[in-house]
Amino acid sequence: MRVLLTASIVLTALAGAASAQDGAALFNAQCKSCHTLTAANSPAGPSLKGVAGRKIAGAPGYAYSKALSAKGGTWTDGQLDAYLAGPATFAPGTKMFNKVADPKARAAIVAYLKTQK
Ligand code: HEC
Numbered sequence: 761m762r763v764l765l766t767a768s769i770v771l772t773a774l775a776g777a778a779s780a781q782d783g784a785a786l787f788n789a790q791c792k793s794c795h796t797l798t799a800a801n802s803p804a805g806p807s808l809k810g811v812a813g814r815k816i817a818g819a820p821g822y823a824y825s826k827a828l829s830a831k832g833g834t835w836t837d838g839q840l841d842a843y844l845a846g847p848a849t850f851a852p853g854t855k856m857f858n859k860v861a862d863p864k865a866r867a868a869i870v871a872y873l874k875t876q877k
Pocket residue numbers: 787790791792793794795804805806807808811815816817818819823824825826827828840843844853854855856857858859860869
């Protein structure tokens with residue numbers, strides 16, 4: 761029993777690591793054209809460095825839409841997931857249109873963003 765439990769914990773940890781790695785590939789393919797992971801914003805979108813846990817619409821020097829600025833609060837995993845699932849549903853009037861339909865892909869991207877502090 762204990763052995764099984766340990767094995768399942770190890771597997772879960774491995775799945776978590778793989779997920780962030782998948783997220784990196786997805787980020788490079790789907791997000792990098794508009795978002796940096798450095799302190800500097802891209803001309804096409806705010807920097808996502810440290811976005812997990814950061815104030816919503818909180819990248820210094822980026823001109824956010826009123827819709828996202830008015831949201832308030834900080835980005836939780838759940839809110840990041842909701843925004844990526846449907847930006848216009850999460851913040852009607854947001855300047856971002858790109859969505860990620862696959863929940864697994866969203867989870868991987870959020871896991872990756874959490875590594876980019
Ligand atoms: C075509 C450009 C474009 C692409 C591609 C894009 N975004 Fe965005 N994103 C934006 C813009 C513009 C904003 C600012 C939205 C606003 O002000 O309403 C934004 C905002 C965000 C925010 C909120 C940031 C903050 O500081 O509060 C997150 C999180 C985000 N994008 C994640 C992603 C992820 C993850 C992907 C890839 C799956 C992605 N975006 C793809 C343009 C883009």
